[in-house]
Amino acid sequence: MNVLLENVDLFLNGFGNTIKLFLISGVLCLILGVILAMMRVSPVPVFRAFGTVYVTVVRNTPLTLVFFFFAFAFPLLEIIDRNDYDFFIAAVIALTLYTAAFVCEVVRSGINTVAVGQIEASRALGLTFGQLLSSVVLPQATRSVVPPMVSTMVALLKNTTIAAGFSVAEAGAIRDSLSEDGYNVMTGLLWVAFFFVVLVVPLTLLQRSLEKRWSVAR
């Protein structure tokens, strides 16, 4: 208990950064993921091919490697001024690019659950592809998309801990500071694990209940 009480600032700061990282990259990867999903079902073959290649490559690359690239290798390319380059931004980019591939797949399989009749009817009414997706398909797909999307977000939340290995002061990095100050690392780590359980379990329960309540509809 002492380890926690004497380092309240450290824990608050760490989990604050974790949640910041989670929220920022969560929003960004949702946007990018939906765009990718639209590309993957679009009538233009070039976009479809790009979406497919992106998803295949990114899903089969370890997230640690993506982090590795953006933390160590990317600055060497000097696309962004090296002095402005921040590990937090690197972490956001890595998490966004990685998770977007999974968001894309969730959205795409959601689109596949929409009844064909709905789509044919909208086409018969003369809606354009953009209108069809935004006002008919995606709103209906939401039902089957949200529960797996919550799981994807849970995974994103847990994945933020990898940033600790790349100089971002978030929850995973609490251990570093504790061991520097000579505290018992084990107790600190168990507290970190406990807080993750506290953050993740409500989300998992939400996902289960959504899955149960919403899956009946169709």
Add this chain to the structure above:
Amino acid sequence: MSASALFDLPGPKARMRYRIYAVVGAALIVGAIAYVIYRFIDAGQFDAQVWEWIQYEQIQTDLLTALGRTLTAFAAAAVLSLIFGAIFAAGRLSDHAIFRVPSMVIVELFRAIPAVILMFIFHYGIQLGDPFNSVVAALTLYNGSVLAEVFRAGILSLPRGQSEAAYAVGMRKTQVMMLVLLPQALRAMLPAIISQLVVVLKDTALGFLITYEELLYYARLLGGVAQFGRPLIPLTIVVAAMYIVMCLLLSWLANYLSKRERKSKKHIEPEGKGPVGEDTTFAGAPAGATL
């Protein structure tokens, strides 16, 4: 639903429009890639010097050794998490609350703790010594818990007639599980299981964070050698290619097995979806839909 249901066959006007989109889109994508390649060349990352290391026999051997370490950790964690998953799936399905409740708590607990934190706990907290042990232990607990849910969902998705018939011919609980339910569930869940193994393979890279000497660790080491011009980017490309090929092979296996399973005479259509494990997506996306 096939993707083509989303749009009509293009007429002459739409074909023209699609062509324009395609050209503009391709130009944008090619432009972006060309810019990155230009930056690579500009930063000297495609110079002969930074690729020189690949010719050294010693480095090739070391790279293969590092790959071997990655694969060893993967193999150990994969086997152990399959065993862990089977045991705890059986525990969660047990009729006795004594087994059911603790299994449920353990499975839920280890799925909620990030694998990195588990690795830190084993490596810096419990101090298992060799980072290999911590990597395998952490991956086993995390992926084993996910697999337990996959197995359970597989068993629950079987038609009830299967177990009822087995009880009717006088089998005991263990026999029903071992001889009737598990073999069928394993068949049905094979793609999902392999997808999870892809996750195990990818997660071995987390060992980098606790200095397990796998591929990434070696890439970092070699990437700092001034003699070769600090070839971090070439190394990242090579290592990424290795991971992608290995994972694609596994994903391809999953796809192949699920196709073969669907064609097989022994195929049983599962009764709706069982309570699906959080990280696992079924039929629709067999290949590594997990994070």
